[in-house]
Amino acid sequence: xxxxxxxxxxxxxxxxxxxxxxxxxxxxxxxxxxxxxxxxxxxxxxxxxxxxxxxxxxxxxxxxxxxxxxxxxxxxxxxxxxxxxxxxxxxxxxxxxxxxxxxxxxxxxxxxxxxxxxxxxxxxxxxxxxxxxxxxxxxxxxxxxxxxxxxxxxxxxxxxxxxxxxxxxxxxxxxxxxxxxxxxxxxxxxxxxxxxxxxxxxxxxxxxxxxxxxxxxxxxxxxxxxxxxxxxxxxxxxxxxxxxxxxxxxxxxxxxxxxxxxxxxxxxxxxxxxxxxxxxxxxxxxxxxxxxxxxxxxxxxxxxxxxxxxxxxxxxxxxxxxxxxxxxxxxxxxxxxxxxxxxxxxxxxxxxxxxxxxxxxxxxxxxxxxxxxxxxxxxxxxxxxxxxxxxxxxxxxx
Numbered sequence: 001x002x003x004x005x006x007x008x009x010x011x012x013x014x015x016x017x018x019x020x021x022x023x024x025x026x027x028x029x030x031x032x033x034x035x036x037x038x039x040x041x042x043x044x045x046x047x048x049x050x051x052x053x054x055x056x057x058x059x060x061x062x063x064x065x066x067x068x069x070x071x072x073x074x075x076x077x078x079x080x081x082x083x084x085x086x087x088x089x090x091x092x093x094x095x096x097x098x099x100x101x102x103x104x105x106x107x108x109x110x111x112x113x114x115x116x117x118x119x120x121x122x123x124x125x126x127x128x129x130x131x132x133x134x135x136x137x138x139x140x141x142x143x144x145x146x147x148x149x150x151x152x153x154x155x156x157x158x159x160x161x162x163x164x165x166x167x168x169x170x171x172x173x174x175x176x177x178x179x180x181x182x183x184x185x186x187x188x189x190x191x192x193x194x195x196x197x198x199x200x201x202x203x204x205x206x207x208x209x210x211x212x213x214x215x216x217x218x219x220x221x222x223x224x225x226x227x228x229x230x231x232x233x234x235x236x237x238x239x240x241x242x243x244x245x246x247x248x249x250x251x252x253x254x255x256x257x258x259x260x261x262x263x264x265x266x267x268x269x270x271x272x273x274x275x276x277x278x279x280x281x282x283x284x285x286x287x288x289x290x291x292x293x294x295x296x297x298x299x300x301x302x303x304x305x306x307x308x309x310x311x312x313x314x315x316x317x318x319x320x321x322x323x324x325x326x327x328x329x330x331x332x333x334x335x336x337x338x339x340x341x342x343x344x345x346x347x348x349x350x351x352x353x354x355x356x357x358x359x360x361x362x363x364x365x366x367x368x369x370x371x372x373x374x375x376x377x378x379x380x381x382x383x384x385x386x387x388x389x390x391x392x393x394x395x396x397x398x
Contacts (some may be wrong), residue, residue, distance in 0.1 A: 030217045047084045048098040049389075050124055052154045056174035058107035058143045062171065064204055064231035064377065065140070069281045071378035072135065073288035074126065078382055080295035081397040082389065084165075091096075096148045096296060097167075097394070100124040102158050106150040107174065109143035116149040116181065120157055128298055129267070132274040132289075145174055146181025146219065151188040151199065160195055171381060173202040175231075178214035185218050191241050192221040200224040200384045202377070203301050204231040225384040229376035237284035238368055240363040247283065250275065250290035256347035258305040258340060261323050267303040291358045294351035305336075306344050314354070316340075 003101055084096040103122040116384045151172060160168055170192065178185050178201070189199050201219040203210030205329045207228035210216060215225035254275070259268040279286040292298055301308040316333045328336050386396065 010197050010217050014145045018215045024122060047095055047115060047165055048304075049079075049082075049097050049101060049394075050100050050102070050158075050160060050169070052102040052104065052124075052158060052170045053136070053386075054104045054147075054150045054170060054172040056107040056145050056176070057105040057138055057140050058109075058145060058176075059140055060175065061140060061204060061231060063233070064229075065138070066234070066281075067231065068135065070237070070285050070377065072132065073278070073285065073292045074378050076297060076380060077295065078293070078396070079287060079385075080297050082394055083397070084167075084392065084394045089139075094395070098126055099297060100126050100131075102108045102154070103131070104150055105136050106147075107143045107145035107176070108139075108141045110139075111143065116146050116153070118146070118150045118153050120153075124158060126297075127300070128292060129270045129274045132241060132277065133270060136274075137301055144180065145173065145176040146183070147172060147178045148182045148183035148185035148188040149193065151185065152183050155188070155191055155195065155197070160197060162289040164196060167389055167394065168197045169385070169388065170199045171202060171384075172218075172302060173198065173204065175204040176213075178218050185214065186221065189218055189221045198222050198224045198388055200381075200388075201226050203228045223378075223388075226388065227380040227384065229380055232375070233376050237282055239284065240361045240364045242357045243283055243287050246287045246290050246354055246357050246361070247279075249350050249357070250286070250293065253290070253293060253347065253350045253354070253373075256306060256343045256350065257300070258328070258343055259303055259325055260305050260308070260319060261303055263325065265323075266276060267300065285363070287358075290354055294354040294358075305340050306347060308334045309340050320367070337384065 035208070057356065079099055082097060083365070084097045101119070103123045104118060105111070105121055106116070106118045108117060108119075121138070122131065142275040151170060156171060156335050160372060199219055199222040200279050201210075201215045201224065203213075203215040205228065210226065210228045217229075219226040254271065256269065257268060259265055275289065299307050302309065305319075316336050319336075321329055324336075328339060331339065348371075389395075
């Protein structure tokens with residue numbers, strides 16, 4: 001398929017700390033987020049959704065890329081409200097699963113022919129800023145599209161884990177015959193099924209053409225969904241009276257992040273850059289990203305002291321003061337703790353304001369949006385995810 005590079009963006013569902021054992025005891029860091037208001041403090045459980053996006057970055061897919069850029073945060077925001085049940089307990093504690101995204105590009109002749117014109121752009125990650133960055137970095141160019149090869153490569157290279165409670169999915173998008181390449185797609189999808197991985201195929205073009213070029217069969221063999229979309233469809237965003245205020249609050253939200261460690265400064269700069277990328281697409285996209293940053297899925301304990309302080313084992317005394325921002329370098333441990341707590345309270349207040357404004361925004365859009373105005377890519381992915389997630393006892397809040 002000739003461009004899907006950005007299509008991946010939509011994949012962007014976004015963030016998490018992956019674990020190998022969903023519905024199992026976790027280490028303290030990994031359970032901090034999932035146990036808040038979800039499970040009793042003594043019950044450390046987690047679950048993980050793993051999604052690999054295999055995107056054709058050959059020519060001809062600019063429309064799909066545009067859809068992906070604009071719909072990435074829609075998917076993340078919907079996913080923020082998913083919850084999962086562990087095992088078959090008739091009266092279960094539902095938990096909020098982590099989300100990990102991996103990204104591959106294929107079919108680009110700037111990639112190595114020895115590797116089958118395939119590249120792993122990102123291994124499984126729950127870092128939403130990193131996922132966004134990789135999405136915006138993709139460039140299209142003509143090439144050979146080998147679907148079976150890229151599927152098999154993702155199976156070999158990624159750590160899918162062995163926990164049967166985890167939802168593991170591949171979304172592959174393109175518009176060339178599914179049969180190309182040295183590796184037979186039937187062998188690749190059979191290997192995926194043996195690993196409890198569902199393959200979903202997105203054909204960019206006519207439904208029947210996708211059927212005749214084996215895209216549908218590639219999905220059916222693993223119990224996945226086959227979807228044909230109009231990748232050139234232009235999604236019209238509705239401006240609302242709440243957009244400007246949400247964008248303004250997002251700027252205030254950024255001031256509550258307190259970077260630390262060797263990567264802190266670079267990660268903070270990346271946060272600003274991805275805000276800018278979203279705004280360059282359209283203000284509505286920047287608004288959606290701001291909403292994502294106010295959800296449970298946007299969590300950065302590896303570089304932000306506010307998120308890191310949620311760990312009950314967090315200890316200011318263990319922080320290298322030389323790797324703190326200038327405003328904290330000469331402060332006492334008590335002063336640093338007070339500063340972090342103030343930023344945490346400020347962040348919660350801003351996030352609550354954004355969430356409340358977004359509810360009004362959603363209501364406004366629902367009243368003014370025309371039928372079938374949503375993006376094809378977003379709808380296709382969300383429908384497949386919801387359907388397959390139900391089989392793993394996942395559900396969405398009303």
